[in-house]
Amino acid sequence: MPSSPIGTPWVVLKFGGTSVSQRHRWDTIGQLAGKRAEECGGRVLVVVSALSGVTNELTAIAGGADDAGARVDALVERHRAFARELGLEPDAVLGGRLAALRALLDDARAPGRRLDWQAEVLAQGELLSSTLGVAYLRAQGLDFGWTDARDWLDAIELPNQSDWGRRLSASCRREADDDWRARFAAQPSRLLLTQGFIARHPGGGTAVLGRGGSDTSAALFGGLLRARRVEIWTDVPGMFTANPREVPDARLLTRLDYAEAQEIATTGAKVLHPRSLGPCRVSGVPMAILDTTRPELPGTRIDADAAHVPGVKAISRRNGIVLVSMETVGMWQSVGFLADIFERFRRHGLSVDLIGSAETNVTVSLDPSENLVSTDVLARLSEDLAQVCRVKVIAPCAAITLVGLGMRSLLHKLSDVWATFGRERVHLISQSSNDLNLTFVIDEADADGLLPVLHAELIDSGAMPVYETGVFGPRWKDILGTVRPRPDPWWRGERERLLALAADGTPRYVYHLPTVRTRARQLLGVESVDRRYYAIKANPHPAILRALVAEGFGLECVSLAEVGHVFASVPGLDPARVLFTPSFAPVDEYAGAFERGVTVTVDNCELLQRWPDVFRGRGVWLRIDLGFGDGHHEKVTTGGKASKFGLAASRVEEFEALARALDVRITGLHAHLGSGVETREHWREMVDAMAGFARRIGTVEVLDIGGGLPVPYAADDEPFDLEDWGAGLADVRKVHPGFELAIEPGRFLVAEAGVLLARCSQVVEKDGVHRVGLDAGMNALIRPALYDAWHDIVNLDRIGDGQLRDFDVVGPICESSDVFGRRVKLPAATAPGDAMLVADTGAYGHVMASTYNLRSLPVEDIIE
Numbered sequence: 029m030p031s032s033p034i035g036t037p038w039v040v041l042k043f044g045g046t047s048v049s050q051r052h053r054w055d056t057i058g059q060l061a062g063k064r065a066e067e068c069g070g071r072v073l074v075v076v077s078a079l080s081g082v083t084n085e086l087t088a089i090a091g092g093a094d095d096a097g098a099r100v101d102a103l104v105e106r107h108r109a110f111a112r113e114l115g116l117e118p119d120a121v122l123g124g125r126l127a128a129l130r131a132l133l134d135d136a137r138a139p140g141r142r143l144d145w146q147a148e149v150l151a152q153g154e155l156l157s158s159t160l161g162v163a164y165l166r167a168q169g170l171d172f173g174w175t176d177a178r179d180w181l182d183a184i185e186l187p188n189q190s191d192w193g194r195r196l197s198a199s200c201r202r203e204a205d206d207d208w209r210a211r212f213a214a215q216p217s218r219l220l221l222t223q224g225f226i227a228r229h230p231g232g233g234t235a236v237l238g239r240g241g242s243d244t245s246a247a248l249f250g251g252l253l254r255a256r257r258v259e260i261w262t263d264v265p266g267m268f269t270a271n272p273r274e275v276p277d278a279r280l281l282t283r284l285d286y287a288e289a290q291e292i293a294t295t296g297a298k299v300l301h302p303r304s305l306g307p308c309r310v311s312g313v314p315m316a317i318l319d320t321t322r323p324e325l326p327g328t329r330i331d332a333d334a335a336h337v338p339g340v341k342a343i344s345r346r347n348g349i350v351l352v353s354m355e356t357v358g359m360w361q362s363v364g365f366l367a368d369i370f371e372r373f374r375r376h377g378l379s380v381d382l383i384g385s386a387e388t389n390v391t392v393s394l395d396p397s398e399n400l401v402s403t404d405v406l407a408r409l410s411e412d413l414a415q416v417c418r419v420k421v422i423a424p425c426a427a428i429t430l431v432g433l434g435m436r437s438l439l440h441k442l443s444d445v446w447a448t449f450g451r452e453r454v455h456l457i458s459q460s461s462n463d464l465n466l467t468f469v470i471d472e473a474d475a476d477g478l479l480p481v482l483h484a485e486l487i488d489s490g491a492m493p494v495y496e497t498g499v500f501g502p503r504w505k506d507i508l509g510t511v512r513p514r515p516d517p518w519w520r521g522e523r524e525r526l527l528a529l530a531a532d533g534t535p536r537y538v539y540h541l542p543t544v545r546t547r548a549r550q551l552l553g554v555e556s557v558d559r560r561y562y563a564i565k566a567n568p569h570p571a572i573l574r575a576l577v578a579e580g581f582g583l584e585c586v587s588l589a590e591v592g593h594v595f596a597s598v599p600g601l602d603p604a605r606v607l608f609t610p611s612f613a614p615v616d617e618y619a620g621a622f623e624r625g626v627t628v629t630v631d632n633c634e635l636l637q638r639w640p641d642v643f644r645g646r647g648v649w650l651r652i653d654l655g656f657g658d659g660h661h662e663k664v665t666t667g668g669k670a671s672k673f674g675l676a677a678s679r680v681e682e683f684e685a686l687a688r689a690l691d692v693r694i695t696g697l698h699a700h701l702g703s704g705v706e707t708r709e710h711w712r713e714m715v716d717a718m719a720g721f722a723r724r725i726g727t728v729e730v731l732d733i734g735g736g737l738p739v740p741y742a743a744d745d746e747p748f749d750l751e752d753w754g755a756g757l758a759d760v761r762k763v764h765p766g767f768e769l770a771i772e773p774g775r776f777l778v779a780e781a782g783v784l785l786a787r788c789s790q791v792v793e794k795d796g797v798h799r800v801g802l803d804a805g806m807n808a809l810i811r812p813a814l815y816d817a818w819h820d821i822v823n824l825d826r827i828g829d830g831q832l833r834d835f836d837v838v839g840p841i842c843e844s845s846d847v848f849g850r851r852v853k854l855p856a857a858t859a860p861g862d863a864m865l866v867a868d869t870g871a872y873g874h875v876m877a878s879t880y881n882l883r884s885l886p887v888e889d890i891i892e
Contacts, residue, residue: 036213037070038255042224042246045080046263047320048157051113051164056320058165060261061172061219068256071213073249074221075177076161077242078153079110083225086153089133090146100133107156114164121163125156143195147234150196154223154242162221173217180212181227181248183235190377197238200227202307204252212253222249240301247315251307257314264299265319265507266328267292269342269492272504275480277487279494280501281341282326285334288341288433289315291464295429296344305330326501338434339493340486345479347472349381349425350394350406351455356417360387365416372412376405382427382458382467391456393427393469422455426475428482429467432492436463441491445482452478477709488816495834495851503744512746517867518543519783520827522891526785527824530863535804535886536785537874539567541575542891543781544870548579551773554754556761559770561607563735564590566774566871567782570597571890576777577601584772586610588617591624607732607772609651609698611673615639622646629698631674636686648687649696649732652677654717674699680721694725700734700772708756715757719764728767735773739780741818741868748776775871782870784809784886785824788862789840798835800858805839806846807880809866809873813845821852824863829855837864841881 041061047053061072078086085103089096104126108118129152132138137145154177162174183198224242229235237244243260250258267289270278284292286309293302300317308315314331359365369390373380382393406421413419430445432438436459449468456469486492494500505511518540519526529538551560561584562576568590573583577598582605585591591608595601603625610617611631618635619642621628630636631651636643653674675683687694697718701710714733722728738748761769786804793799811817821837823829833856837848848866877885 037068038073038250038253039064039068039070040073040075040246040250040253040255040258041261042075042242042259043077043261043320044242044263045077045082047261048076048078048161049080049110053320054114054161054164055168056323057161057261058168058170058172060323062170064259065218070256072219073253073255074161074172074219075224075242075246075249076154076158076221077224078157079106082106082153082156083150086150090141090149092141096133100130103129107160111160114160115167116160116163122156122159125152125159128152129156143191144229144233147195147229147236150236151223151226151234154225158221158223165219165221170219171217172219172221173215175215175220175222177223177226177245178228178234180208180222180252181245183227183229185230188374192377195229195235198227198229198235199303200237200244200248202248202251202310209253237303240304243301243304244307247304247307247313250313250315251311254311255313257316258308260300260304260315260317261320262299262317263320264317265322265325266317266501267297267299267342268504269340269494269500270344270479270483271296271298274345275483276503276505276508276510277480277483278504280325280504280507281328281499282501283334283499284328284330284341285332285336286330287462287464288334288431289328289330291431291460292342292344295342295427295431295465295467296346297342322507325507335498336433337493337496337499338432338437339496340430340432340435340438340491341499342431343479343482343486344429344431345475346395346427346429347424347475348396349423349427349469349472350396351391351422351425351469352394352406352409352413353389353391353420353422354413354417355389355420357388359390359417366390368416369413372409376409376412378405378409382456382469384456384458393425393456395427424472425455425469426472427467427469428475428478429465430486431465434463435459435466438491441489442466442486444485444489445491448478448481448485488818490850506744511744512749514740514743514745514747517780519865519867523824523827525891526783526865527863529889530785530787530824533887534785534787534863535802535808537869537886537888538783538785538891539569539572539778539870539888540781540891541571544572544575544778545579547777547780548576548581550750551771551776552580554750554757556754556757556769557771558768559730559732561605561770561772562777563772563774564594565875567778567873567875568593568597569874569888569890572778572781573597577605582607584609585626587613588620591621591626595624607649609649609772615642618642627696629696633675633679633683633686636683636690636692640690643692644690645692647693647695649698649730650680650683650694651675651698651700652680652718652721654699654701654714677717677721680725684725694727696730696732696770697722697725697728698732698734700732700736708752711753711756712760715760715764715769719767722767730768730770731764732770732772735771735776737773737776739775739868739871741779741820743820777871779868779871782868782873784866784869784873786864786866788823788858788860788864790860791835791858798833800835800837800852800854800864802837802839802848802864804866804886805841805881805883806843807841807878807883808839808886809848809869810876810878811869811872812848813843819848819869820867821849821854822865822867823855823858824865826855826857826862829857831856840883 065072085099089099111118132149162172165172182201184201224245227235267281268278272278290305293300316327316329318327380392381395384391410419452470452474458467561582563584583594584607606626608621608626609629629649629651651674718731740747786802789803790801806813832853834851835854836850837852839846
């Protein structure tokens with residue numbers, strides 16, 4: 029085709045190593061390039077990386093690997109094989125390129141590993157892949173031209189940049205004049221293919237752009253060409269709120285502005301190199317990250333027009349961080365001290381990332397991805413710094429960073445995050461001056477498993493506003509299709525009956541016994557558990573107690589009144605099936621429980637010391653605090669120093685001595701460390717620790733691991749994986765076969781079985797916020813106010829209405845915390861008098877209700 033005018037629009041497409049390593053991916057590249065050219069009515073530049081893994085091999089060769097010759101042979105054969113897979117003649121297409129690769133081993137510069145030679149070696153991957161690719165695309169009949177990126181991208185020398193950086197991590201000129209654009213446009217093919225990663229060095233020869241160089245190349249071309257957009261095609265759907273392979277609940281970020289995307293990339297998101305955003309940002313060129321294997325997904329779009337949505341957008345982790353701590357009294361009020369310190373870092377070619385300072389200490393971090401942080405470099409730096417201060421190098425560390433607009437305004441929502449980090453050894457906390465990130469540096473070993481916990485805490489607290497659908501897309505596990513679906517809730521099939529009950533008056537709790545029985549039978553199917561008790565504090569309704577006892581469950585009580593209630597509700601109940609586990613109860617309750625013949629749990633030494641006659645000659649279970657807790661909210665974490673529950677592990681021997689003196693026999697150990705815990709590791713750690721104590725005591729028969737099994741409250745929550753949990757317990761029992769295993773779940777059995785019916789009292793708009801008022805408030809259901817708990821809320825009268833609106837759902841109680849849910853999607857036509865349903869309220873609902881504001885308690889109904 030003839031050369032096109034300068035004003036012809038360009039679209040730049042970049043494809044990474046996995047996207048250019050298979051034949052069908054090259055078919056996709058050709059199809060996408062043609063499609064984009066038609067859509068924009070212009071031209072397309074395709075930028076490609078080396079085949080997957082090739083740059084790593086070339087890096088080893090450039091680094092002087094002993095087996096460099098064998099590595100080159102393997103690379104030659106791999107590219108020849110791929111040429112054959114593409115239906116090409118290897119020698120005709122790649123003969124010259126492969127000969128050039130072999131010749132570099134015999135180059136005079138090779139023995140000294142000169143930097144210009146290393147750059148030449150590293151460039152071969154992109155030169156080979158682009159040569160192969162353009163030959164294949166032309167063979168498919170596509171009008172593709174090939175151009176050498178080194179003819180167009182000029183590396184520049186930056187102040188204070190080392191020779192290594194200028195040659196192997198180069199920066200390039202970002203501006204181009206009309207003459208440059210005219211020369212580029214004069215290339216005849218409508219579709220062009222070039223290399224990422226490589227550029228022309230100011231002194232001649234090749235420079236490479238370092239890690240993420242191909243992304244940067246695409247962005248540079250996009251900026252220089254004033255492209256309509258730059259598309260980064262990779263093997264993931266875009267940027268996520270966390271590394272999706274580590275956090276399956278991570279959500280796709282569908283729209284970001286340049287600043288947030290830059291921070292996310294800089295702080296650990298590997299899908300896009302941070303340097304690649306600069307050229308697009310300066311030129312105002314939109315960028316998109318898209319998935320070669322899932323082109324139908326929206327990907328992540330980055331531009332200047334993205335809506336400013338305050339909140340944490342991502343949490344990331346960078347490993348291999350090196351901290352350098354410098355301390356001296358001499359720095360206090362000393363003019364120029366920091367300038368002297370940082371000059372020494374400059375001399376060693378090191379770029380500082382994070383900084384924390386005090387009157388006598390400055391601590392900085394070095395990111396190995398941007399620095400040549402070798403042992404030798406650190407030793408020379410430490411020797412240099414030791415002339416002016418005491419130096420301590422702390423490594424390896426991990427930097428965990430929260431990124432988002434308005435970070436300072438979110439601090440009040442980060443209490444759970446602060447508490448989680450409070451359990452770790454934090455070396456450095458850094459908040460960015462641009463209010464875009466907050467970073468915690470901890471020991472690398474402590475960071476394992478932390479991101480999923482923190483990610484969940486950010487969502488639960490509202491600090492990560494995943495309800496903003498213009499920014500947050502589907503979860504990674506939704507994209508993969510690995511989500512275990514929730515069954516349809518029972519109340520959908522009972523809608524007419526519920527409407528009739530609501531007509532008899534609200535607020536009203538309704539419990540569905542078939543659901544209770546289903547949950548009970550699921551737990552009965554976990555063969556690794558020997559004893560099952562229902563924690564009646566969750567819901568002591570007599571019909572529920574009778575149903576669970578009929579299914580084979582015992583009953584766990586925490587007060588003498590509860591003990592009396594279960595015997596009154598279940599005639600003929602065997603006392604051996606009742607467990608009494610009080611906390612700070614009056615001693616009379618222990619005596620009364622012994623008289624009833626139930627199993628009694630104690631959790632402190634003082635009981636035996638002050639009232640020995642109550643316990644003399646008895647058998648008891650001992651509740652131990654294992655020193656850690658867990659749970660979906662700090663108020664349901666029941667282990668650790670701050671918890672009132674359990675005997676401190678350090679006092680177990682003291683309790684044993686008291687028990688022997690009183691002829692008290694310890695027949696069971698109990699530990700319940702929190703609610704809403706899903707991880708296998710939690711339960712394994714519990715059983716391991718309890719079994720150790722049990723063996724030492726010698727009389728223990730039962731290990732009670734408590735309850736706290738999770739319940740899927742939100743619509744997109746997954747059901748608890750009982751099969752996996754049971755398999756984990758079975759593995760633990762193989763290690764500790766000499767004990768029975770007991771559990772005492774509460775809400776797992778009854779939460780989903782209950783709903784709260786209410787009436788819409790008012791619908792009000794105030795300053796853009798729409799609120800639905802109910803005739804039930806926090807007096808009827810306190811969990812949202814107490815635990816920030818989420819409950820799905822539906823308009824029972826208008827199920828199926830298509831037009832929805834965000835409402836805050838509130839009650840009539842005179843408290844600011846009387847809110848059932850914020851931004852709840854309900855029919856826009858919701859009106860006073862509509863019957864409303866609050867789902868999954870069978871646990872800790874009516875039992876925690878009150879007559880606050882002198883409002884009546886809800887009534888209760890049973891569906892058999």
